[in-house]
Amino acid sequence: MNETIIYPILAIIAFILYKKYTQYKVLKLVPSLLEEGGQIIDVRTKGEFTQGSKEGSINIPLDSLKAKMNELDNTKPIIVCCASGSRSALARRLLITNGFENVHNAGVWSSLLKF
Template identity: 40%
Template structure:
C-alpha cells in the first residue's frame, strides 16, 4: 500500500476490480524511467507532465484507471482528466495495488 493510500484511504478494491474486468484503459502516469522498471501488464505510460498533451488517447475509453507510485500523481491525473471531460476515471492509487488486483482475478 502506498504512502498516500495510507493517509487518504485506498480505492474501493471491489469497484477497481470490476472496472479492470470491464477492460479498463490502464494508465501509468509515472515517468518513462519508472514505468520501464515495472508496471501493470497491459498498461500504457502517459506521464503526468504530458497528460494534457495526450488527451486524445483517452477519447472513446469507457473505463479508465490511472495509477502511479504512491497515489499522489494518479489523484492529480484523475482531476485533470475530469476537468477535460473524462469523468469516468478511477484513481487506482499505487501501481502495485492495481497489479495485485489484476493478478488475483
C-alpha cells in the first residue's frame, strides 16, 4: 500500500482511539462525580434535548453556554455531554477557559443513561 495513504489512516485511527479512551475514563468517574453533586450539562439544542435526555440533566445549548455560565455551581463537578462528543468538548474548553476547574466531557449523552 502507498505510504502516503497509510500515515493519514493511522493518524485518524489513533485520534478515534484516543477520543474513545478519554470518554471511557470519564464514564468510569461519573458515579463518584455524581456523588459529589455533579451537574450534567447537555449542550445539544433544545429540540435535540426534548427528543431524549438523561434525567436530571440541564439543557444549556452550546451557543448559550457563555451567557449562562453564572447559573452553574463552580464548586461542584460538571459533566458535559452532547450528541457525539464534539460540542461537549468545545463546552468543556469554554468552561475551563472561564475558570471552571472540575469539568469532564462524557461525550454522547446516552452513555449517561446507565448512571
